[in-house]
Amino acid sequence: PMGDYYKDLEDYLTALEKAGKLFRINEPVVKETGITSLARLQYRGLPESERRGFLFENVKDAKGRKYDIKVATGIYASSQEIYALGLKAEDASTEAIHKKWESALINPVETQLVDKAPVHDIVIEGDKLLEDGNGVESLPIPVELPGFSGQIRTSTQVITKSAKTGIPNMGNYSAHVFGKKKLLWEINRGNQGIIHWREWKELGKPMPAAVIVGGAPSYFYTASAKIPYGVDELTVAGGFSGEPVKTVKAKTVDIEVPADADIVIEGNISTEYMEPGNAFGEYTGYMATDVWLRPVFDITAVTMRKKATFVHIMSQFPPSESSKVRVISSDNVYKKFLKFDAKVPGIIDVAWHEMSQAQWCVIKIKKVNKSHPWQVLNLAAGYDTRWGKFFIVVDDDIDIRNLDAVIWAMSWRVQPARDMRVIQGKMPGLDPSAYSPGASHEEKEYPGGVGASGVLIDATIKYPYPPTSLPRKDYMEKAKETWERLGLPKLNLVAPWYGYELGYWPDQFRQDAEDIVKGEHYKIGERLAKLREKV
Numbered sequence: 001p002m003g004d005y006y007k008d009l010e011d012y013l014t015a016l017e018k019a020g021k022l023f024r025i026n027e028p029v030v031k032e033t034g035i036t037s038l039a040r041l042q043y044r045g046l047p048e049s050e051r052r053g054f055l056f057e058n059v060k061d062a063k064g065r066k067y068d069i070k071v072a073t074g075i076y077a078s079s080q081e082i083y084a085l086g087l088k089a090e091d092a093s094t095e096a097i098h099k100k101w102e103s104a105l106i107n108p109v110e111t112q113l114v115d116k117a118p119v120h121d122i123v124i125e126g127d128k129l130l131e132d133g134n135g136v137e138s139l140p141i142p143v144e145l146p147g148f149s150g151q152i153r154t155s156t157q158v159i160t161k162s163a164k165t166g167i168p169n170m171g172n173y174s175a176h177v178f179g180k181k182k183l184l185w186e187i188n189r190g191n192q193g194i195i196h197w198r199e200w201k202e203l204g205k206p207m208p209a210a211v212i213v214g215g216a217p218s219y220f221y222t223a224s225a226k227i228p229y230g231v232d233e234l235t236v237a238g239g240f241s242g243e244p245v246k247t248v249k250a251k252t253v254d255i256e257v258p259a260d261a262d263i264v265i266e267g268n269i270s271t272e273y274m275e276p277g278n279a280f281g282e283y284t285g286y287m288a289t290d291v292w293l294r295p296v297f298d299i300t301a302v303t304m305r306k307k308a309t310f311v312h313i314m315s316q317f318p319p320s321e322s323s324k325v326r327v328i329s330s331d332n333v334y335k336k337f338l339k340f341d342a343k344v345p346g347i348i349d350v351a352w353h354e355m356s357q358a359q360w361c362v363i364k365i366k367k368v369n370k371s372h373p374w375q376v377l378n379l380a381a382g383y384d385t386r387w388g389k390f391f392i393v394v395d396d397d398i399d400i401r402n403l404d405a406v407i408w409a410m411s412w413r414v415q416p417a418r419d420m421r422v423i424q425g426k427m428p429g430l431d432p433s434a435y436s437p438g439a440s441h442e443e444k445e446y447p448g449g450v451g452a453s454g455v456l457i458d459a460t461i462k463y464p465y466p467p468t469s470l471p472r473k474d475y476m477e478k479a480k481e482t483w484e485r486l487g488l489p490k491l492n493l494v495a496p497w498y499g500y501e502l503g504y505w506p507d508q509f510r511q512d513a514e515d516i517v518k519g520e521h522y523k524i525g526e527r528l529a530k531l532r533e534k535v
Helices: 011-019 034-046 081-087 094-106 124-130 194-202 215-222 233-241 322-342 372-383 403-412 439-446 473-485 507-517 521-528
Strands: 024-026 053-056 070-073 121-126 152-154 157-161 168-171 174-177 182-186 207-213 246-249 257-259 263-276 295-302 308-310 345-350 360-365 388-393 420-426 452-459
Touching: 011 024, 011 053, 011 081, 034 053, 034 070, 081 094, 081 215, 081 322, 094 233, 094 322, 124 295, 124 345, 152 473, 168 194, 168 215, 168 233, 174 257, 182 207, 182 263, 194 207, 194 263, 207 257, 207 439, 215 322, 246 295, 322 360, 360 372, 372 388, 372 420, 372 452, 372 521, 388 403, 403 452, 507 521
Parallel strands: 024 053, 070 308, 360 388, 388 452
Antiparallel strands: 053 070, 121 295, 152 174, 157 168, 157 207, 174 182, 182 295, 207 263, 246 257, 263 295, 345 360, 420 452
16 A cells, blocks of 8 residues: 555455455356355355455356456455455544544545556557457456346446536446447436536537546445535545545546546447336345436447456445445445534434445434434435435434444334424435336336425433433443453443433432442331331
8 A cells, every 4th residue: 555545456455365355266257147146145144244355366258258357346345344444444443434534525635637547558449349359348247136137237436527517426326238339327316427417418418427447445435425516526535545536538538537447438428318227236125127218328438457357346235335335435424414514513423224225324412402303303314315214313322333222212212293203305216115116207206296205203312311220330340350350252242231320310219229239228128118108
């Protein structure tokens, strides 16, 4: 690593291997059936701490053709440890990752244009794109869900730019490969890239675009985040390292691409016509069977570095790479929005739950008044029209990354009629609960004319509560020392693991508890006897 960032993908893969986080697979593997099936097993059968990235060095296709290019998958975000390594955080803690994100979002660094770049070592354009096995056909793009996928796609960064301001957007969108020069661009109608497309359509011009594969992990992390419209994600990537991301002008379209990328697919997206797509696996955990019309991307060039690696992002059923990156990115973007942009006091932390993907958000606050939770809930629900179905605000004693703790708060600190509100007006995106698979496109975009719905839940304590029913902290800490001295199994303590007061604990109860630990329980019996009443 140079300074505080990786100089290229190879550099990062070396660091991953050194950390014991990379499986190298040398035996032949078929890209249509073997790559994703093998890598998927770790998400269904290993604890997160044991997951690794995969590097397939001997890739063939179903027809027996061998590729020169390797395939990497699971390398950016198979676990929080891997994500932290990709970000070059101090350690793998949530706090260390928050620190990097906060710094990058508050201090973005402008990109730096250079003349030459490794991604232009090999340039395939014009008629060369139509040669068998050349251009996009030279890329060993794996099939994501053998037996269900109706396409092959890149699910990496796509760079477009505003026709009005020239400011780029880099989002993790899908480019479905359907010809030697043809991709279909699968983009949710609420995403920023489609705003650009509509601007180019108004001008009556095709939209220049570039699909980015490989390069620094921070490109993937920032492209996955809900960074506000009009902020260039590559400047936030620069914010992670404190160094400008070096970009180079694409060969055939007016777009700047990261100079250290492994592969770039350049082209123009038509604003005149679209084509229906096909079924593919989605992050909801279900197949997306919506074949609505998608913009057509005409490939004008494929450029790559010598010894390029094709990076496949593991998505679909959670947990996956995309679920991990989506959760961490969303935690940080929402925390920054509430704390620094909206400047709401008392914001401690934000956690999106991984299995729910973009649906379940818990916010920890130090409550300043009774309407404070509702201020936070309304702001969070309004930040993005597609993000979030359940928004829950809890007090500062709840561990928001432990679902048991959140369920405990919701069970005993919420009166549904008083503390829950249902809102409408959201876009459902890919949420299959909002519409039946055969519904019209209009219905799917904004169901029932009122949009998809969400729930806001104030799960904070509304008045003083009695203490939690656990031994007091000093006794539990002493017990912990004894536990460790006895060499009992290693503890992984979850909050709350000791008792604490929550505002209602009369002095008499406090005194009685002191007498009990001194062995003076008869004393309490004598006191209670004086309160005897005839019935």
